[in-house]
Amino acid sequence: MEIISLKFVPQCSVVTWSRKLATKRLVPNRSNLLLSGVRKSRLVIRSGNSDGYVVGENDDLASIARRRISTSKVLIPGLPDESNGEVAAQISHSHCEWKPKLRVHYEKAGCENLDAPAVLFLPGFGVGSFHYEKQLTDLGRDYRVWAIDFLGQGLSLPTEDPTTMTEVSSASEDKEPFWGFGDKTEPWADQLVFSLDLWRDQVQYFVEEVIGEPVYIAGNSLGGYVALYFAATHPHLIKGVTLLNATPFWGFFPNPVRSPKLARLFPWPGAFPLPARVKKITELVWQKISDPESIAEILKQVYTDHSTNVDKVFSRIVEVTQHPAAAASFASIMLAPGGRLSFSEALSRCKENNVQICLMYGREDPWVRPIWGKKIKKEIPNAPYYEISPAGHCPHDEVPEVVNYLMRGWIKHLESGGFEALPLLDDTEEDWEESSFGREIEFPRDGWKKAVNLWLYGSNYSFWRGVRESFRSSFIRVFGGKSA
Numbered sequence: 458m459e460i461i462s463l464k465f466v467p468q469c470s471v472v473t474w475s476r477k478l479a480t481k482r483l484v485p486n487r488s489n490l491l492l493s494g495v496r497k498s499r500l501v502i503r504s505g506n507s508d509g510y511v512v513g514e515n516d517d518l519a520s521i522a523r524r525r526i527s528t529s530k531v532l533i534p535g536l537p538d539e540s541n542g543e544v545a546a547q548i549s550h551s552h553c554e555w556k557p558k559l560r561v562h563y564e565k566a567g568c569e570n571l572d573a574p575a576v577l578f579l580p581g582f583g584v585g586s587f588h589y590e591k592q593l594t595d596l597g598r599d600y601r602v603w604a605i606d607f608l609g610q611g612l613s614l615p616t617e618d619p620t621t622m623t624e625v626s627s628a629s630e631d632k633e634p635f636w637g638f639g640d641k642t643e644p645w646a647d648q649l650v651f652s653l654d655l656w657r658d659q660v661q662y663f664v665e666e667v668i669g670e671p672v673y674i675a676g677n678s679l680g681g682y683v684a685l686y687f688a689a690t691h692p693h694l695i696k697g698v699t700l701l702n703a704t705p706f707w708g709f710f711p712n713p714v715r716s717p718k719l720a721r722l723f724p725w726p727g728a729f730p731l732p733a734r735v736k737k738i739t740e741l742v743w744q745k746i747s748d749p750e751s752i753a754e755i756l757k758q759v760y761t762d763h764s765t766n767v768d769k770v771f772s773r774i775v776e777v778t779q780h781p782a783a784a785a786s787f788a789s790i791m792l793a794p795g796g797r798l799s800f801s802e803a804l805s806r807c808k809e810n811n812v813q814i815c816l817m818y819g820r821e822d823p824w825v826r827p828i829w830g831k832k833i834k835k836e837i838p839n840a841p842y843y844e845i846s847p848a849g850h851c852p853h854d855e856v857p858e859v860v861n862y863l864m865r866g867w868i869k870h871l872e873s874g875g876f877e878a879l880p881l882l883d884d885t886e887e888d889w890e891e892s893s894f895g896r897e898i899e900f901p902r903d904g905w906k907k908a909v910n911l912w913l914y915g916s917n918y919s920f921w922r923g924v925r926e927s928f929r930s931s932f933i934r935v936f937g938g939k940s941a
Contacts, residue, residue, distance in 0.1 A: 533862045535901040536595050546597025555662050557645045562586065562612035563605040566597025574868055575672045578604040579680030585611020587773045591857035596864060603668060608659055609651030609786040611777055619646030620730040637785025638736050642729045650727040651789045653686060653708055653796035660687045664694050673868055675699035677853055678825065682707050686796055689806035697813040697871050699864060702825045702850050708795030715797050727793035731785055739788040747778040759850035761821040804836055814840040815867045817860055819848030838916035841879050846910045856909055858900040881913045
């Protein structure tokens with residue numbers, strides 16, 4: 458019997474068992490262990506050919522058996538480690554001018570892999586292509602990878618003031634005025650709104666004119682919504698969609714094309730210039746949210762593992778907030794109308810067009826709870842749904858090793874026409890659609906071994922059972938430590 462890892466004081470019981478679990482008891486190699494009362498194992502042990510499992514604080518063995526979860530440890534590669542002679546893909550920065558004064562910044566890697574599939578990453582709100590550095594340097598070794606900045610964010614902010622100031626106020630003499638706070642719109646910025654529809658059109662231009670072929674597209678948070686929206690309206694340009702804690706809602710005002718009468722009740726659609734009352738509110742809000750301490754606090758919320766190094770992400774976000782167009786662009790984004798398709802409608806359109814979708818969600822996301830991913834799973838049962846723990850709102854940056862491993866496997870699965878098994882599966886697990894599989898994933902990072910838990914839910918996974926499990930997990934996290 459070999460102890461693979463020992464992470465905490467073993468105030469627990471450890472068991473090993475074969476893949477098939479009985480309802481009332483486990484079946485180890487040499488003896489049977491009753492399920493009752495066995496909880497909170499922190500040891501990972503492998504004995505013979507049986508599988509080892511770490512029973513977390515939110516699980517007991519009986520519940521594992523009821524869910525028919527098959528478990529074992531999977532060792533996966535870490536990110537490229539140049540100190541060990543591993544070569545990371547080189548990132549290059551570029552831009553293209555989509556429309557006058559609207560320059561799209563993007564980063565790319567692996568473009569020398571001429572015959573490899575093309576992969577495009579879309580960022581979340583408030584960040585940019587820099588948030589996918591760990592995908593570009595790693596996946597760029599095997600694929601052609603791009604990441605873009607949405608217009609109004611990152612380095613795709615306007616290159617000139619979209620407005621002109623007809624009257625110079627006394628206040629502007631004491632400080633540098635914000636771009637977009639003028640009184641008159643420049644001709645090139647007429648009807649410019651940083652909205653879902655604009656970003657959808659931006660992605661279409663980028664795929665057609667820069668990449669030049671159908672892509673595997675992945676998006677985190679807001680980027681997930683845009684990825685799904687784009688796939689729904691341009692399925693011929695999509696080979697597969699990966700949603701990383703995709704937000705299912707964006708744009709809280711009616712779309713003027715979809716609901717013209719209702720939209721007229723809201724006089725400002727997010728275009729330039731900003732109305733006087735919006736300018737005042739924006740200045741107050743921007744002063745708070747652009748403060749480095751506020752940015753640091755937000756990052757602390759969305760990253761579950763606070764040992765994750767977010768210094769580079771933090772500095773890049775702070776850098777963007779210093780741009781003179783950042784405040785007005787923020788106001789336009791927040792007050793822009795919703796898209797012509799809701800998230801649910803875009804999902805239904807993708808289902809009708811047989812767009813391949815894969816879901817990868819951080820379990821501890823405080824903003825987009827995994828229940829939203831499970832709702833998508835309910836609508837598209839055949840979509841692989843992976844849940845990572847611990848991981849928060851940005852799993853691609855918090856646990857990039859796991860996300861990259863899943864992305865590689867997902868792309869190989871589709872490229873092979875389904876002959877390559879999905880990540881976590883092997884040829885002996887043909888009944889995965891009936892089950893939920895749990896694995897402990899271990900990988901090297903900074904000279905240490907790190908491990909997370911990863912689940913794959915089959916197509917017959919019950920949405921309401923997921924609701925109950927989420928509620929139970931939350932209840933135990935809040936009250937579990939209070940019981941004797």
